[in-house]
């Protein structure tokens with residue numbers, strides 16, 4: 001039997017209208033749709049975005065990707081998830097794996113992508129609008145212009161590296177802010193970025209929060225998991 005094909009699809013930042021025409025077509029045609037669950041309480045954000053295009057008859061399989069740091073727990077779960085997908089592909093099913101934003105940027109799809117890389121299975125990745133670029137448009141805040149430099153960094157990266165990078169970049173996109181807010185606030189103050197940077201949580205979703213002048217945000221503030229900071233230097237007065 002001919003094996004099915006695996007599609008990793010970026011569903012964009014939150015607004016269903018920002019999914020690409022190709023992503024919508026593949027969702028409509030899929031035999032099986034996999035929706036990663038990263039936030040256990042509320043189900044899959046990626047599923048909610050793609051929901052208007054998922055046919056009632058489609059088989060939908062929620063797949064848990066635990067948010068833990070223990071490598072043995074993570075690896076065991078990824079292996080189990082990849083094995084289940086391989087089973088469906090072997091049955092000849094075309095499988096769509098939905099992922100938030102773009103699949104090639106810090107995404108849940110990366111675990112599956114690496115598991116299937118070089119495996120002989122047919123895989124295609126369909127880009128989506130990365131959240132930080134959608135946010136830049138929502139906030140009317142260009143990410144970079146002319147010869148400016150812009151860096152993308154996860155707030156979970158090595159603190160020394162974050163310090164170094166922020167000392168040279170004109171702009172920064174800081175992702176995964178949720179657990180590292182006090183440190184990031186300190187860094188933005190140190191590098192003269194605290195007043196002009198903006199933090200946006202759950203952009204494009206009904207409960208979106210936009211915080212400006214991050215000097216005023218308490219150090220013990222707990223940003224939502226889906227929070228990004230667009231950082232830029234304060235103008236010299």
Ligand SMILES: C[S@@+](CC[C@H](N)C(=O)[O-])C[C@H]1O[C@@H](n2cnc3c(N)ncnc32)[C@H](O)[C@@H]1O
Nearest residue numbers: 101102105107130131175176202203226227228
């Ligand atoms: C696992 S990464 C997924 C990134 C995604 N692949 C992309 O292209 O944007 C999760 C991080 O993306 C950012 N993010 C995703 N959705 C967001 C949203 N709706 N609002 C703000 N930040 C978001 C946050 O920084 C969050 O911690």
